Amino acid sequence: MHHLGFAVIDLDEAVATYERLFGATLEHREVVPDQGVEAASVLLGTSRVELLAPTGDDTPVGRFLAKRGPGMHHVAYEVPDVGAALAGLERAGAELIDHAPRRGLFGLEVAFVHPDAVHGVLTEVVCPV
């Protein structure tokens, strides 16, 4: 597992919560205007959580929050090759959101699988570059 993505309303508060409750440490933080998100990745031991706050209401994370409230947003599995993983998923009949690898947060190569293909779980495949 590369990381878990959690949608939050206030990024500063969420980072502080993970530091206080779980001794998490901040790994990266960035605003990605074209994805409508401000993201912080925090490490809990060897586990990584991406905290995602929307930059506005009409953004993917903003719409998620309006519909479901803050909480678990996606899971990302690390793969050696995102393109090969997508090809395998497509052969296995999975509905894809991204049909080719693209640049995700923090410079990662990523692609998303549709939650309908994975029993409601928005699933990402990731290759650190």
Place this chain on the structure above:
Amino acid sequence: MHHLGFAVIDLDEAVATYERLFGATLEHREVVPDQGVEAASVLLGTSRVELLAPTGDDTPVGRFLAKRGPGMHHVAYEVPDVGAALAGLERAGAELIDHAPRRGLFGLEVAFVHPDAVHGVLTEVVCPV
């Protein structure tokens, strides 16, 4: 991270999906009538996913499915000592669901932190026994 818990409607179908899409292998499977759940843990590489199907509508997972549909249910972090982790969480001001360790699925020692304390994420601390 010890595991992720995902709520599903049909456990056989969900296990088959994880095998087919991600090459997952079944680690354990059991029905726990007093928790109202049939659970399968599957391994994706070194990551563990607990697939949780309700044994009836009036169960915690049944009510979750009725309200939110299938999807991400909880995250479990491994700790060396659940009691000590709870004490630390309580000192840090976290609202707890379980104030003492209890027996969870697959013989694990577990306790749950209230999602309101963790920005909407139902969080478990786990110690394999």
